[in-house]
Amino acid sequence: NISNPTLIHQESRQVGVLDTDPNGIVNKINNGFTTYILNDTVPLPVGDFFVGWYQSQTFKLNVGHDKNLDNKSRTYYKTSGVWDTLAVPGTLMVRAVVGKPLIKSQIGIEEYWTDGSITLYPNPANDMIYYNVDENIDLSSIRIIDISGKLIYQNNTITTHQIDISGFAQGLYFMQFVSDESPQPLTKKFIITR
Secondary structure, three states: OOOOOOOOOOOOOOOOOOOOOOOOEEOOOOOOEEEEEOOOOOOOOOOOOOOOOOOOOOOOOOOOOEEEOHHHOEEEEEEOOEEEEEEOEEEOOOOOOOOOOHEEEEEEHOOOOOOOOEEEEOOOOOOEEEOOOOOOOOOOEEEEEEOOOOOOEEEEOOOOEEEOOOOOOOEEEEEEEEOOOOOOOEEEEEEEEE
């Protein structure tokens, strides 16, 4: 019921996809469309469902608009407590992909990384973190991103397989391994405890 929809699932994401977002995949081959992969499987009830976003700020959110197909009567928004339809003819280019889990090759991205491409240890870590790289992988840089998405470390001249993390605060981090051979980095999570 559009007048009183029931929330089934939500996830918080930063607007726009950055290289640091491990769950947002920008398909450079397919006009820059972005696929957001949900963290968990979401069972849907029988019947219609709606997909969209909520924003708490007034900045503009870029979204594709197809003028060839008019679905303005099926596109809803709410700014003052009441759901309304768009006045502009066309279709917002947002779609849910349901069914079996997606693999990157289904959205036009070839897999460069495998499960064994890189191992990261120890995890949790304390002062040093180490990584092993498969001999077929050609790394161009390594980045570490904190939980807020801030880049806190980058190394473009890789000479060792260890990183001194003694100056980082305790918490969850993402380490990204970048290769010129892949459109997407490989992201590994690790925790610092002391």
